[in-house]
Amino acid sequence: MYNSITALTLLAGFAAAAPRPIIPFVTGNPIIELSKSPVSVVTARQNACFVIGSTTLPEEVADSVTAIENSITCDTSTTTISGVPDVTSGNVKFSDIDFSQSSQTPLEFALSTFATEDNLADSDLQTFQDQLNVYLATEAGIRSVAGSLAIKVPKFFLEMQISRIQTAQGNPPTAAGLQVDHLVEKVTKNAASEDQALLDQVTALGTQTS
Template sequence: MLANFIILSLAATALSAPLSFFRRANPCFVTGSVALPAEVAEGLPALEAAPVTCNSNIQVAPGVPDIYSGGIEYSTIDFQKSSLSPVGFALATFKTPSNPETADLDTLQNQLNDYLALEAGVRSQPGSSALLDELKGPKFFLQFQIARVQTAQGVTLDDADTVSHQLEKVLANAVGATASEIAQVNALAKQV
């Protein structure tokens, strides 16, 4: 009888522990208190496994430290430092050879990892919607470039990962892009 009481007492104590006790800590780039959308949260384990790391001595967005993936620092590919539109910056920075099949897919993926981690970090901060709207242009452009490279390499892609689908995302998130920049993105979509 005493043994049953002890077991029930221990179980009640465990069940009354706060949920945060059972959750693992956020990645170094998720520093805010705002809950992440499911699709962003689901990508966190892959970013941690990449691995994406942080330098807390440098802040690249309010509350978000500098981010590193594959030796590429986000601060070296930060669209906010450019006078171009976010998509214009992406066109100038995240280039592929004329034959996308020969592009360095690892570099593009590490650059995308930096942007995905930045997005998670920014989303975790309250009042960050303006920056979030702007960073989607370069993020989707990187996804678009990866789709172009994979298509050129003969990889079969899911519908959500195709060049045409990623093109739509870039164009829908081309904040402040010029007609010339949009034309350049459309031209790249035909080079696969």
């Protein structure tokens, strides 16, 4: 009996003293989503021809870079705002719809340049998407060098127009950040210094989704 107890005690002691096996890649920390990890942001920055600087991009902007980079081509022989290469998506080139080259205010330019068809559902959704793509790409490039963010007004206006068109065509966006009313607020907030009559036009457009 004594020998049995002694043997068990020794075995228990050896087990306690033995090093614990190490299981690779196991951690007690929450899993990091790859789409939001620093590695993905760096990869997007390295691959995107329009991200020319080293300033850290906000998560939302970094995500947009990942989403559009395969649709964008850069003309490095021509630059636009803050030295960002002229970008193209589909048949749309940013330099052809560059608000900064207009004598109009950013909101005036957006209202006149990015108008929909009278019958909202007949608007060319792909063209609006290409226009938004080049604005998103240029915004990312500007942010990467900590440039002026006046581009946010026409960018949000384009997002609002796309949401209106999708809704009119029977495919309303489901994400909260892409709802028409939310984007109306984004436009008016960023264009708060613009003429009230222009802001009222944006608000009125937000009620027209059919």
